[in-house]
Amino acid sequence: MNFVSRGLWIVGGLGLALAACAPKRVAPVQNYSLGLSRAGYRDYAAAKANICDAEPRWLTDELSAMNGLMEGFLSSTEQAKNPNSVDHGRHMELLKEASGSLGKVLDVHQANLRALQKCGFAKSGAFPQLGQRGQELVEQSRTRLTEGGELLALQEAQRKWQEEAPQREQTARQTWCAKTEVGSTDVFYARQFADGRTEWLFCDGHVVQSAAAAGSEPTLVSPEGLSAKDRRKVKPPKYLEAARGYPPEEVDKQPTLGGNSAPAHSSDASGE
Structure with missing residues (x-):
């Protein structure tokens, strides 16, 4: 072996040795809180770290904590x-809190679970169950x-x-x-609440009310x-008859899930 070849061999060997000894990238722990729940997780992809280099016992705890959250x-x-x-x-408040933050955390957790499948320990211990449940x-x-x-x-x-x-009613x-003479039975406005309760308002101050329960009088x-x-x-029978005859499409309906997203009519289209 000549001097040049020997030198290249030494340099190449040193390069491999240094590569083997290079420190592994570590993903920092990020703490996430939602309501009363707390969990720490690591964004391995963002840190350009390999999840397979993680200590399996610590990784088990991290994935379990996120699943629990x-x-x-x-x-x-x-x-x-x-x-x-x-x-x-209370449940609506938690949804509101989660709407601004949980989505990004779910993205990271799902990416970690997918990357986990490439690890040699992915099929051992609790990892299969953690991955599937996650x-x-x-x-x-x-x-x-x-x-x-x-x-x-x-x-x-x-x-x-x-x-x-109130403004639409006014x-x-x-x-x-x-005219507002008592007994005139003129309906000027009707509204239906999300729970099904309905009110018909008369110019003389009377109100016909229908409960939310189906079939209620x-x-x-x-x-x-x-x-x-x-x-x-x-x-009374005349007021009830006037309420029954009020056009359903003119009833001001409170929005419901999968239903109306706005009042059924403009404020100047009420009445008979």
Whole structure:
């Protein structure tokens, strides 16, 4: 071996040795909080680190913690669709909190689970179960976030409807109530709440109310302070008949999931 060849051999050997001794990239731990849940995770892809270089026991703990956080998120938002649940408000708040942050964390966790499959230890210990369960939870959590976005948008639409309802009612009254004589049975405005309750408002101050329960009979509510003379003018069957005859398409409906996203009519189209 001549001097040049020997030198190249030495340099090449040193290069391999240095490469073998090069420090492995380490992904820093990122802490994520959602409601009362906490979990630490690592973004191996962003750190250009190899998840297969991670200590298996630590990696097991990290993946388990993230799976647990998703399970908590799903169980703590399952009543968001049920406005009658005592947990509805709390579950909606958690959905709102998650809407701005959880999606990015799910992306990282899913990428880690996919990268895990290339590791030599991927089929050992708890990793197979962690990987399968993790993928299921990621998909379920994404679906819940999508549903949550729709629910939050609906909540805002319902709030706006409720806030603007008095003005629509007042405008309708000014438009349609040329006379307010007791017993006239002129409907000027009707509204239906998201829970199914319906009200028909009459120019003389009477209101016909229908409960949310299907098949419930509507009732007539008289304004306070009616004189004996005016009470004799009130014929409840006529008010109920006027309410039943009010055009359904003219009812101001509060938005519902999968239903109307705005009032059914403009404020100057109310009445008969």
